[in-house]
């Protein structure tokens with residue numbers, strides 16, 4: 378899978394409704410697990426999304442192109458990690 382664009386990926390993530398179950402920044406929700414930060418590798422993401430057989434609907438190529446999927450991966454990859462609590466003064470009196 379070619380490297381994608383995080384900007385386009387954010388739009389694809391919204392357009393394809395991933396946010397409905399996984400949250401707008403992949404933080405996870407009531408329905409879906411957290412996807413970011415540190416998303417699975419592109420190949421694993423693609424294999425999962427194309428073949429989802431549980432509570433998540435599978436997305437075929439006709440609906441979600443390989444390019445959109447690569448962009449979605451780039452978007453998830455671009456999301457920042459939560460800061461280490463040791464770097465937050467208020468939590469370290």
Ligand code: HEC
Nearest residue numbers: 393394395397398408409410422425426431432433436449
């Ligand atoms: C209707 C709700 C729903 C939507 C929409 C949805 N998902 Fe999911 N997703 C789930 C659920 C529930 C699981 C966990 C179920 C499972 O493991 O079979 C999951 C699991 C995943 C996983 C595996 C996470 C892990 O760590 O095992 C990935 C990756 C994923 N979704 C990506 C996406 C992407 C990308 C989209 C948009 C194209 C999307 N999902 C849209 C509900 C959804």
